[in-house]
Amino acid sequence: MTTPRTSGFGPGLRLRHSRDFSRLRQGGRKIHTRHFVIYLLTRPDGSCRLGLTVSRKVGGAVQRNALKRFLREWFRLTIGELPPHTDISVVARSNAGNLGFSDVREELKCLAHPGSCHGGQP
Template sequence: MLAKANRITTGDDYKGVVRRGRRFVTPHFVTYVRSDPEAAASRGQGARFGFIVAKTVGGATQRNRVRRRLKAASYLMLDRVQPGVDVVIRALPDCSTASWETLRSELAESLTRSANSSTSRRRESSS
């Protein structure tokens, strides 16, 4: 279970990540990643995760199951994300039928791609 310090809780934070973050698409969900080192310093915490599971995924039971599985996968990947990074995961309709291993591997792939893209951008700006 993600600690409160590792969760995005306000609508404004969700909007900021989705509108200004980098997007990574996988077959079962879309991951938005936004790094804000200044906000992280003021918060004093590590990475934060948020989840969007719409009615297109299924009924309330299916949506809650998908959200719980995504939270558990995020908890396992928490050490792979830099402090100060906000991640929002928007589940796609097929997410409810995906296996646990598939969800975990797709999330790991998204977070790896986001870390690699932010590293390459830092290198380009410092050159």
């Protein structure tokens, strides 16, 4: 018997439309890290939402899907520490394919704790 999850990554927490991604790229703040380019855009209402872009340049399907799972889990665990009403788009660079969960968590901790980014300031 499995226990139900108390928090997940439901549709209300996802960026799902291309217009949302375009709005982030055009009007959002851009942060460069070693393995990711992160776009942030504050909205007037609603919860924090996450959008992921992981292309085939990152690696095969196994690597891409693992990286997306790590990114979603990072978001699920840190959503309470992230700026409210913010859309976040994470674009994986080609060298991100071999990252583990601890690597992802370490590199993205700057979003929850400003000033700890090595590649840029939020």
